[in-house]
Amino acid sequence: MLRIGLLGAGRIGHVHARAISAHPQSELIAVADVVKESASKLAAQYGVEARSNEDIIGDAAIDAVLIATSTNTHSDLIESVTRAGKAVLCEKPVDLSLARAQACRNAVAATKRPVMIGFNRRFDPNFAALKAAVDRGEIGKSELLSITSFDPAPPPVSYVKVSGGLFRDMMIHDFDMACWMMGSLPQKVTAIGTSIVDPEIGKAGDVDTAVVTLTFANGRIAVIKNSRRASYGYDQRIEFLGSEGLLSAGNVLENTVSKATKAGVVSAKPEYFFLERYMRSYAAEWAAFVEAVTNASAVPVTLDDGVNALAVAEAATLSAKSGTTVDIASVMK
Numbered sequence: 001m002l003r004i005g006l007l008g009a010g011r012i013g014h015v016h017a018r019a020i021s022a023h024p025q026s027e028l029i030a031v032a033d034v035v036k037e038s039a040s041k042l043a044a045q046y047g048v049e050a051r052s053n054e055d056i057i058g059d060a061a062i063d064a065v066l067i068a069t070s071t072n073t074h075s076d077l078i079e080s081v082t083r084a085g086k087a088v089l090c091e092k093p094v095d096l097s098l099a100r101a102q103a104c105r106n107a108v109a110a111t112k113r114p115v116m117i118g119f120n121r122r123f124d125p126n127f128a129a130l131k132a133a134v135d136r137g138e139i140g141k142s143e144l145l146s147i148t149s150f151d152p153a154p155p156p157v158s159y160v161k162v163s164g165g166l167f168r169d170m171m172i173h174d175f176d177m178a179c180w181m182m183g184s185l186p187q188k189v190t191a192i193g194t195s196i197v198d199p200e201i202g203k204a205g206d207v208d209t210a211v212v213t214l215t216f217a218n219g220r221i222a223v224i225k226n227s228r229r230a231s232y233g234y235d236q237r238i239e240f241l242g243s244e245g246l247l248s249a250g251n252v253l254e255n256t257v258s259k260a261t262k263a264g265v266v267s268a269k270p271e272y273f274f275l276e277r278y279m280r281s282y283a284a285e286w287a288a289f290v291e292a293v294t295n296a297s298a299v300p301v302t303l304d305d306g307v308n309a310l311a312v313a314e315a316a317t318l319s320a321k322s323g324t325t326v327d328i329a330s331v332m333k
């Protein structure tokens with residue numbers, strides 16, 4: 001049984017508390033949050049203790065820590081927890097700064113403790129099945145990947161200001177998905193972004209609508225489209241074209257009823273947002289972490305994967321600002 005401390009009792013902290021408690025081989029021991037009331041509320045829900053970060057990190061009886069705090073705290077906490085000899089599952093992104101994330105990776109290497117990054121979409125059953133089919137060679141040589149990822153509604157501008165921007169905060173999931181599907185980092189990144197959904201997002205220095213083209217070795221291409229607003233819900237689709245065919249994974253709908261009349265055929269909307277659409281993926285992600293730590297095998301999403309996705313985000317941010325294509329090698333140094 002893995003004994004777990006949870007840092008961060010916000011939106012995603014609640015999701016993780018549920019996954020930890022539901023798993024037969026992990027036990028939630030304590031919850032921490034800088035806002036003590038948030039920690040106490042979540043802890044009470046699971047009948048566990050609310051403690052400070054330091055208490056949890058220093059407790060020899062806790063085996064692993066799940067970091068679900070705000071992004072700007074991730075690298076510092078990953079370093080503290082691994083220094084204390086514990087395993088980590090940390091939410092994306094590793095940091096707002098690529099240089100800081102790289103330093104964190106180097107510090108963690110010295111501790112030899114496992115660190116997994118929360119790219120939960122890899123554990124979505126549909127995307128996982130698509131990737132498995134690619135790996136079995138079912139579409140031959142992979143050529144053109146297309147990822148659509150639209151949120152139902154933009155976040156408040158106060159969130160945008162501290163998020164690190166759309167490329168680091170939102171499209172980072174799609175950068176990881178593209179690297180995972182293609183099996184490598186891209187060589188070149190070209191990004192275009194605008195703030196046509198909410199001009200206030202533009203005033204805050206961010207974009208809310210963006211298209212990024214990634215060029216991989218052997219001329220393979222990935223195109224990623226993000227928007228902070230899709231009036232019909234959370235739009236999450238992937239298409240992968242190869243020399244022998246096309247794989248596609250569509251949206252998961254709120255129900256499977258469709259109505260066909262003279263006026264046309266109507267079906268339900270996509271599940272509303274990530275808490276609905278990806279709930280199964282968070283449980284599968286947690287199960288994969290527990291299995292890796294329990295068996296002392298490699299975690300399926302590494303700190304390197306987190307640093308790589310952040311490097312692509314940094315290149316995309318630079319490309320959108322400069323209007324030029326950015327070589328990944330130039331940001332990785």
Ligand SMILES: NC(=O)c1ccc[n+]([C@@H]2O[C@H](COP(=O)([O-])OP(=O)(O)OC[C@H]3O[C@@H](n4cnc5c(N)ncnc54)[C@H](O)[C@@H]3O)[C@@H](O)[C@H]2O)c1
Binds near residue numbers: 118
């Ligand atoms: N994988 C996903 O699908 C997904 C979804 C949402 C958020 N996230 C990531 O999870 C992280 C948290 O996002 P959220 O939406 O839950 O935000 P949130 O603001 O709802 O929760 C963050 C919590 O962390 C607490 N906190 C901040 N600094 C802390 C510190 N030093 N120590 C302890 N607690 C601290 C805050 O008080 C807050 O309660 C972000 O990095 C975000 O990018 C990932």
